[in-house]
Amino acid sequence: MKASVMQVEKTLVELDIDQIQNVVQKCLDEGIPAWEIVEGMSGGMTQVGKQFEMGEYYLADLVLSGEMMKEGMALLENKFDMRQMGKKGTVILATAKGDIHDIGKNIVGTMLTASGFKTIDLGVDCHEDQIIEAVKSSGSNLIALSVLLTTMVGAIKDLVDALAEAGLRDKIRLAIGGACCSQQLADEMRVDAYGEDAVKAVRIFEKLAKSMKQGR
Amino acid sequence: MTILLGIDTGGTFTDAVCMDEQGSILKTAKSATTHEDLCLGIQDAINIVLPENVADIRLVSLSTTLATNAIVEGHGSSVCLLLFGYDRDSLDLPEFKKIQSSLSVVFLNGGHTLRGDEQAPLDIKQLKDAITAHASNVSAFGISGYFGVRNPSHELTAKKRVKELTGLPVTCGHELTSDLNAPLRAFTVALNARLISLMQESITAVRDVMSRFNIHAPLMIVKGDGSLVHEAMALERPVETILSGPAASVIGATYLTDQEDAFVIDMGGTTTDISAVRNKIPLLNGRGSRVGGYRTMVKAVDAQTRGLGGDSEISTNDKNDIIVGPGRAIPLCSLSHKYPEAIDALAHQIKINTADSTAGNGRFFLKKTTAAIKKTNLTQKHHDILTSLNDSPVSEFNLAQKEEHPFLFLRYVDDLIERGLVIVSAFTPTDAVNVLGLYQNGSSKASHLGASLWANKLGIRSEAFCKQVLSQVEFQLAHEIIRHALYNEGIFDQYHKDSRNPLLMDRALRKEKNNNVSITVSVNRPLIAIGAPVNTYFPSVADMLNSRLLIPEHAAVAGAVGAVAGGILQTVRILIKPLMGRSLHRVYHPDGIKDFDTYPPAVDYAERIARETATNHAIRAGAKAVEVTLARHVNKLPHDDAQEESVIYIDAEITATAVGRPDIKEPAAT
Ligand code: B12
Numbered sequence: 001m002k003a004s005v006m007q008v009e010k011t012l013v014e015l016d017i018d019q020i021q022n023v024v025q026k027c028l029d030e031g032i033p034a035w036e037i038v039e040g041m042s043g044g045m046t047q048v049g050k051q052f053e054m055g056e057y058y059l060a061d062l063v064l065s066g067e068m069m070k071e072g073m074a075l076l077e078n079k080f081d082m083r084q085m086g087k088k089g090t091v092i093l094a095t096a097k098g099d100i101h102d103i104g105k106n107i108v109g110t111m112l113t114a115s116g117f118k119t120i121d122l123g124v125d126c127h128e129d130q131i132i133e134a135v136k137s138s139g140s141n142l143i144a145l146s147v148l149l150t151t152m153v154g155a156i157k158d159l160v161d162a163l164a165e166a167g168l169r170d171k172i173r174l175a176i177g178g179a180c181c182s183q184q185l186a187d188e189m190r191v192d193a194y195g196e197d198a199v200k201a202v203r204i205f206e207k208l209a210k211s212m213k214q215g216r
Numbered sequence: 217m218t219i220l221l222g223i224d225t226g227g228t229f230t231d232a233v234c235m236d237e238q239g240s241i242l243k244t245a246k247s248a249t250t251h252e253d254l255c256l257g258i259q260d261a262i263n264i265v266l267p268e269n270v271a272d273i274r275l276v277s278l279s280t281t282l283a284t285n286a287i288v289e290g291h292g293s294s295v296c297l298l299l300f301g302y303d304r305d306s307l308d309l310p311e312f313k314k315i316q317s318s319l320s321v322v323f324l325n326g327g328h329t330l331r332g333d334e335q336a337p338l339d340i341k342q343l344k345d346a347i348t349a350h351a352s353n354v355s356a357f358g359i360s361g362y363f364g365v366r367n368p369s370h371e372l373t374a375k376k377r378v379k380e381l382t383g384l385p386v387t388c389g390h391e392l393t394s395d396l397n398a399p400l401r402a403f404t405v406a407l408n409a410r411l412i413s414l415m416q417e418s419i420t421a422v423r424d425v426m427s428r429f430n431i432h433a434p435l436m437i438v439k440g441d442g443s444l445v446h447e448a449m450a451l452e453r454p455v456e457t458i459l460s461g462p463a464a465s466v467i468g469a470t471y472l473t474d475q476e477d478a479f480v481i482d483m484g485g486t487t488t489d490i491s492a493v494r495n496k497i498p499l500l501n502g503r504g505s506r507v508g509g510y511r512t513m514v515k516a517v518d519a520q521t522r523g524l525g526g527d528s529e530i531s532t533n534d535k536n537d538i539i540v541g542p543g544r545a546i547p548l549c550s551l552s553h554k555y556p557e558a559i560d561a562l563a564h565q566i567k568i569n570t571a572d573s574t575a576g577n578g579r580f581f582l583k584k585t586t587a588a589i590k591k592t593n594l595t596q597k598h599h600d601i602l603t604s605l606n607d608s609p610v611s612e613f614n615l616a617q618k619e620e621h622p623f624l625f626l627r628y629v630d631d632l633i634e635r636g637l638v639i640v641s642a643f644t645p646t647d648a649v650n651v652l653g654l655y656q657n658g659s660s661k662a663s664h665l666g667a668s669l670w671a672n673k674l675g676i677r678s679e680a681f682c683k684q685v686l687s688q689v690e691f692q693l694a695h696e697i698i699r700h701a702l703y704n705e706g707i708f709d710q711y712h713k714d715s716r717n718p719l720l721m722d723r724a725l726r727k728e729k730n731n732n733v734s735i736t737v738s739v740n741r742p743l744i745a746i747g748a749p750v751n752t753y754f755p756s757v758a759d760m761l762n763s764r765l766l767i768p769e770h771a772a773v774a775g776a777v778g779a780v781a782g783g784i785l786q787t788v789r790i791l792i793k794p795l796m797g798r799s800l801h802r803v804y805h806p807d808g809i810k811d812f813d814t815y816p817p818a819v820d821y822a823e824r825i826a827r828e829t830a831t832n833h834a835i836r837a838g839a840k841a842v843e844v845t846l847a848r849h850v851n852k853l854p855h856d857d858a859q860e861e862s863v864i865y866i867d868a869e870i871t872a873t874a875v876g877r878p879d880i881k882e883p884a885a886t
Pocket of ligand 1: 042046059062066103146149175178179195196199204
């Protein structure tokens with residue numbers, strides 16, 4: 001990892017909100033691609049999460065880290081190549097019902113747009129009916145569901161069931177990600193894919209979009 | 217003495233067997249199936265196996281292609297489908313288009329949510345009006361509610377109303393499946409309703425035949441999963457008898473060879489069915505079986521049908537490798553038996569073929585005379601071709617010669633073949649067997665001439681060509697069995713994705729030893745082969761696969777054996793789910809929902825209800841001495857937050873499987 005990107009990660013871990021835009025700008029000035037900077041910030045967020053788990057950080061610190069992420073992203077938003085947008089397909093993004101974590105989902109969204117997908121962001125605490133409605137009205141056949149709370153894992157199953165009852169399960173591809181997800185969980189819930197970060201998310205949806213085109 | 221009479225109608229023959237209670241086969245019969253009136257064939261077959269004392273017959277069991285054929289041919293009566301809480305556009309399935317003309321669909325208020333709560337209340341007045349409006353125009357009703365499998369209360373209320381108001385047959389979605397997919401459930405219910413009156417007719421007809429012989433015994437029907445149901449239950453759920461024939465063959469084949477786990481291969485004239493048996497039960501298609509291009513939610517035997525048989529057409533690919541099937545053809549020997557002029561035509565083709573022109577390819581076309589086939593969507597060109605054909609065979613050589621663009625012309629003929637309007641006659645494995653003198657069939661002269669045409673084209677001798685044809689049949693059979701075995705393990709897609717896999721499999725199956733690396737493959741479960749041509753091919757197939765081969769003695773009537781060898785099997789699945797955000801556990805049982813404060817009593821309740829319901833279903837299906845096994849599948853996650861409970865239940869599913877032998881009639885008191 002390049003030194004300036006490491007600086008971004010460190011700034012996040014140290015929760016130095018006044019500096020975050022400066023260090024991100026420094027990376028941009030050095031010509032570092034936007035997605036590399038995002039990766040730096042994600043790394044920082046993960047460490048903040050760990051510190052919170054260990055009781056080193058408070059809830060307020062978490063909120064602050066979320067704010068920093070948003071500020072950093074604000075500088076990057078127009079740095080991705082948007083010409084390709086929508087060429088690879090349309091992905092519906094949502095955080096599961098009962099869950100309000102959206103930082104990860106937003107990063108996934110940014111990375112997907114940056115790599116040629118159109119995205120429809122349904123926001124947080126998303127009921128399965130809302131997602132089904134979006135599938136029907138947009139004609140999109142790709143769904144990215146973010147789930148961070150273990151208590152809300154049932155929401156994945158509910159979405160899968162609701163899609164099945166609507167007769168849509170075979171027509172769409174669904175991927176999950178977020179703190180409480182794993183490949184094993186994806187298999188148990190009969191979800192098509194699991195990804196641990198936003199870069200993986202892009203690869204997953206490229207693959208899923210291709211498999212849809214081949215009718216499999 | 218107690219005799220069980222098994223009948224298998226369908227295909228070319230109607231078979232019958234008499235079996236005693238110890239399971240020994242006493243008599244078997246084969247008679248031609250009479251497609252216009254199946255009962256004639258049944259009557260002939262029964263006549264042959266009829267025991268001295270007819271009163272000994274205590275059970276008649278029938279495997280029938282009735283439902284399958286009716287669906288494939290698009291037959292069925294007018295029905296009304298009552299749907300609760302469905303979106304109008306949710307029925308946008310290709311399946312519905314095919315049955316549209318005899319289907320009235322009514323969208324009604326109601327339906328449930330994922331949790332089993334009411335999505336909208338039932339409107340009794342609206343329901344009543346819908347029933348009375350359609351009662352006089354339809355022969356049966358089908359009912360399905362959105363999430364009706366999570367809460368069938370609206371379906372049950374509607375069913376009661378239909379019965380009270382009309383007395384017509386009526387079936388609900390939750391009775392046919394417990395799987396989610398509202399549109400496909402609605403279609404399956406509609407399909408079921410369409411079949412009820414046909415099933416009624418044929419049960420009455422079989423009953424007539426039985427009383428003509430003075431047979432007074434319960435009548436059972438083989439379901440698509442190979443288990444038996446009493447005629448009354450088959451009448452309510454005829455759609456469950458799709459694939460009854462293949463299922464009975466699988467059960468029969470397994471029974472005759474006394475195997476628990478095996479692959480069953482049923483080789484017919486033009487197709488080969490491959491299926492698998494585990495613990496004496498055929499593996500089912502968990503995603504629902506397809507029949508004649510229709511998807512259903514019925515879980516029937518997962519038999520894969522391949523166009524490969526003694527009457528498959530021989531062709532070559534661009535590398536001049538011989539390929540068998542998937543198209544069917546009348547063997548040249550059978551053709552010339554009926555039309556001796558074909559022999560002259562073949563002889564003429566041999567004469568005119570030169571080193572650089574092999575236009576004479578021994579292929580003939582015949583017009584199919586069946587009037588029933590619709591000639592829609594045909595162009596003028598198609599019609600011209602049909603007129604130029606008549607009832608006697610015309611060679612492709614003669615027809616194409618007159619054409620300006622022979623290649624294009626053959627495309628049109630292909631269309632007609634695909635629609636069943638034109639039949640092909642060509643060199644087939646049956647001809648190859650004839651030439652090699654393995655057995656005699658029709659006129660061997662035509663087979664020899666056909667073989668010469670091919671052999672000249674490939675630059676080999678006739679005999680060598682015929683041997684290659686047979687080994688190609690064997691190779692393709694072996695490869696299909698491997699594919700099915702991998703598919704059963706759920707890894708066929710992975711196998712197929714990488715083109716190197718089939719390449720290595722080729723090497724293994726052909727036992728090639730000339731390369732640096734040889735591969736050995738073995739199928740670790742025995743192969744049970746049934747069907748007329750299996751003795752010719754299967755010894756080599758089993759050898760290629762390094763597996764054990766079993767060809768049972770009564771293989772020819774395996775379906776009829778399966779009809780009486782099968783037992784009753786009914787399963788009931790009950791779901792338990794915590795209600796998110798509330799500390800309740802909800803049981804989704806066959807009559808509705810019930811909530812519990814904690815998990816353990818919910819499971820106890822679900823298991824009790826599952827056991828009771830499965831037992832009742834089995835008894836209604838005609839079983840005695842019912843035994844139930846329970847299985848519990850729990851989906852849970854550990855959760856280490858001190859403030860909350862330590863386990864998070866996602867859901868749990870209780871499955872009760874009830875099995876029993878058919879409750880045969882007690883001997884009449886004398
Ligand atoms: C920031 C944070 C918050 C912020 C959220 C702010 C916001 N706008 O999102 C606030 C403070 C609001 C918050 C609240 C709560 N939180 Co919190 N939170 C976190 C924290 C520290 C970081 C989450 C984060 O943003 N990570 C950074 C991003 C970039 O990572 P990510 O979300 O994992 O996403 C990446 C990948 O997972 C992946 N990905 C994500 N989605 C998808 C989707 C697809 C399809 C794919 C392929 C990939 C993918 O790509 C992303 C980018 O690389 C985590 C700790 C952790 N280890 O995750 C706890 C954590 C998720 N929170 C937790 C808890 C318990 C809570 C609260 C219940 C706390 C409380 N007691 O009130 C509430 C819940 C409120 C609710 N109903 O949702 C627990 C969850 C425990 C569990 N297993 O259930 C965690 C794990 C902390 C912990 N160990 O205790 N939280």
